[in-house]
Amino acid sequence: MSKVITSKNELSFKAEDLDPMPVPNKILMVKPEHFSVDYVINPHMEGNVGTVDKKLAMEQWEAVRAAFEKTVDEVVVLDGVEGLPDMVFCANQSLPYMNRQNGKEVVMSIMNSDMRKAEVPHIEEWYTSAGYEIHHLNYKKISDFEGMGDAIWHYGKRLLWGGYGFRSSMKAYEFIAETWNVPVIALKLENPSFYHLDTCFCILNEDSVLIYPEAFTKKGLALIESMFTNIIEADKHEAEELFACNATSPDGKNVVIQRGCKKVNTKLTEAGFTVHEVDTGEFLKSGGSVFCMKMMAW
Numbered sequence: 001m002s003k004v005i006t007s008k009n010e011l012s013f014k015a016e017d018l019d020p021m022p023v024p025n026k027i028l029m030v031k032p033e034h035f036s037v038d039y040v041i042n043p044h045m046e047g048n049v050g051t052v053d054k055k056l057a058m059e060q061w062e063a064v065r066a067a068f069e070k071t072v073d074e075v076v077v078l079d080g081v082e083g084l085p086d087m088v089f090c091a092n093q094s095l096p097y098m099n100r101q102n103g104k105e106v107v108m109s110i111m112n113s114d115m116r117k118a119e120v121p122h123i124e125e126w127y128t129s130a131g132y133e134i135h136h137l138n139y140k141k142i143s144d145f146e147g148m149g150d151a152i153w154h155y156g157k158r159l160l161w162g163g164y165g166f167r168s169s170m171k172a173y174e175f176i177a178e179t180w181n182v183p184v185i186a187l188k189l190e191n192p193s194f195y196h197l198d199t200c201f202c203i204l205n206e207d208s209v210l211i212y213p214e215a216f217t218k219k220g221l222a223l224i225e226s227m228f229t230n231i232i233e234a235d236k237h238e239a240e241e242l243f244a245c246n247a248t249s250p251d252g253k254n255v256v257i258q259r260g261c262k263k264v265n266t267k268l269t270e271a272g273f274t275v276h277e278v279d280t281g282e283f284l285k286s287g288g289s290v291f292c293m294k295m296m297a298w
Helices: 054-069 119-129 170-180 218-227 236-241 262-270
Strands: 026-030 074-078 094-098 104-108 133-136 151-153 160-164 184-188 201-203 208-211 230-233 254-258 274-278 295-297
Touching: 026 054, 054 074, 054 254, 054 274, 074 119, 094 119, 094 295, 104 119, 104 170, 119 133, 151 170, 151 201, 160 170, 160 201, 170 184, 184 218, 230 262, 236 262, 254 262, 262 274
Parallel strands: 026 074, 104 133, 160 184, 208 230, 254 274
Antiparallel strands: 026 295, 094 104, 151 160, 201 208
16 A cells, blocks of 8 residues: 555545554664754744753753653664754654565655755764665655654554655655555645644554644644544644644653643643653754654664
């Protein structure tokens, strides 16, 4: 099944009908020694150029790393690169995949901003060393694709959710669907404050998702409602100011989330999840939080 789905009437399956895929047991992170806000490429960066406290940012990153170490088998840490301040947001440069023969593959990104394009080869070096088959998009046909910032695997299933409208091209999802023979549910993003899917859509487990509804079209919401039985909604303040939906649940039980998301955290706890609060305040200045700061891999 290799098609890109954009409306509910194109759905011919439920989550339980899909082929299983092993849940990633490894997290990749990039040290923030070169992290700063040097330019503005999203609304959250405005007014924050030159304001990052690097010592505090490192402390916050270490706390996020410690939280991840409680939920996965291994956290792999790469050094940052001078001149690439946003490389710490390592959800964006790639999309890894475990194929049906348990082989590891990855599609490398074409970053939307020229400021970030040089990050991709550095991340690719790790995938090569880890034995992944590397796929590159045809930049003559595909303008941009920002990896797991926009492309998020359904928990434990061979189904990809893909955001488009700001940073990723629909043509990238057509390539992925055909190359890996997986369905892609494409969700159009219209609010510039939620420019990546991972800013407004957090898959918690096979049945549960955390979303900010106002980031999606009616068609998008209908698709989400068709595939999840438990939908937790964040309000505007917690979604936009605290990046509540940029949380992550590596194991389907524990949720690592920005500190202060009181309403969402109450809902998560009531739904049976264990909440781990961290402070990513310095990274919020650049428009990223927990999910952006890691890549789930095998």
